[in-house]
Amino acid sequence: MSSLTVGVIGIDHRHIFGQLQGMLDVGATCKGWWTEGDPQPVEGFVKRFPDVPRVADRRTLLDDPEIDLILLADIPVRRADRAIEAMRAGKDVMTDKPGCTTLDQLAAIKQAVTETGRIWSIDFSERFEVPANQKAAELVADGAIGQVIQTVGLGPHRLNRPTRPDWFFDEAAYGGILCDIASHQIDQFLFFTGSDDAEIVASSVGNFAHPDDPGLQDFGEVLLRSDRGNGYIRVDWYTPDALPTWGDGRLTILGTEGTIEMRKYVDVCGRDGTDHVFLVNGGRCEYFDASGEKLTYFERLAADVRDRTETAMSQTHCFKVMELALKAQAQAVRLGHLRN
Secondary structure, three states: OOOOEEEEEEEOOOHHHHHHHHHHHOOOEEEEEEOOOOOOOHHHHHHHOOOOOEOOOOHHHHOOOOOOEEEEEOOHHHHHHHHHHHHHOOOEEEEOOOOOOOHHHHHHHHHHHHHHOOOEEEOOHHHHOOHHHHHHHHHHHOOOOOOEEEEEEEEEOOOOHHHOOHHHHOHHHHOOHHHHOHHHHHHHHHHHHOOOOOEEEEEEEEEOOOOOOOOOOOEEEEEEEOOOOEEEEEEEOOOOOOOOOOOOOEEEEEEOOEEEEEEOOOOOOOOOOOOEEEEEEOOOEEEEEOOOOOOOHHHHHHHHHHHOOOOOOOHHHHHHHHHHHHHHHHHOEEEEOOOO
16 A cells, blocks of 8 residues: 555544554554644643654645645534645545534535545544454344344443543533534444434433533433434443443444344453453354454545545445434433533
8 A cells, every 4th residue: 555644633632542543553654743732632642653743833734745634633613624624725534523513514514525525534433443343343244143123332431520621511612422422323323234314213411410510411312213223322421430441332233133242342340351242143142352353444544545435434424424413412302400
């Protein structure tokens, strides 16, 4: 594969560590990084990537003809403008989720993609950076559980209140818990059911445990349905401190002939490590250690940038995930301490 050059704009979220490392691991080089101010992840970024220089003006990266791909992890409300600016400068874009925070922003991104022909890709890390998903996808493709008819996605997270910046508690800045975290589970629902579209049957968001942070949504749920399957999603900020990782993320895939469960980050009181996959069907009750499965998103995205293809994720899928997440957020019933 020919070399790929990337630049980084906005490191307000630690997800940028995985975004950049994933591209470096498939042979890309990083020309530089820019961010506004000095957000909390700067120290960790510099420690991980000490040889990548900081630039004083993001136009330095946008105007550099050697840079093919811009990686974004700015404050969520700014990501749409940053992505559009990059695409109009002739760059493809990989952004952290959520890729945008309003339907108007999504419409503007779609227009920019149409007019520029550039790639707008969201690194849904709970699928693209989790080897267990690779194994589950292989099992589903092989027919191990028959036709997929439902997914149940659980996305608990640890709040780590003292480390969070002000924007984290401003709904307009982060887009709401369904726009943000639940976009991961919507992505997986569409992927594993093979759905092109879905209906948001019901959704709710709440603040039950943090009355002093009225802008925080610490709970959210979504019920969705397509012509291929059904889905339930629960996301929250309630991971207790005793858990040895940030969240016990799980996905259960129900098929007509069996089930697959992924315990992505921890198997509570069970096996050590990450990426646990359990399969039960008519002839097998089996456990897989999927931690060694090869991730494919970054390599495929690099090929897409080079070949102008859509092997990592189709553009329509990427748009649809954010559309559904934004619709779920907009119509959600508000519970607990949330302001109406």
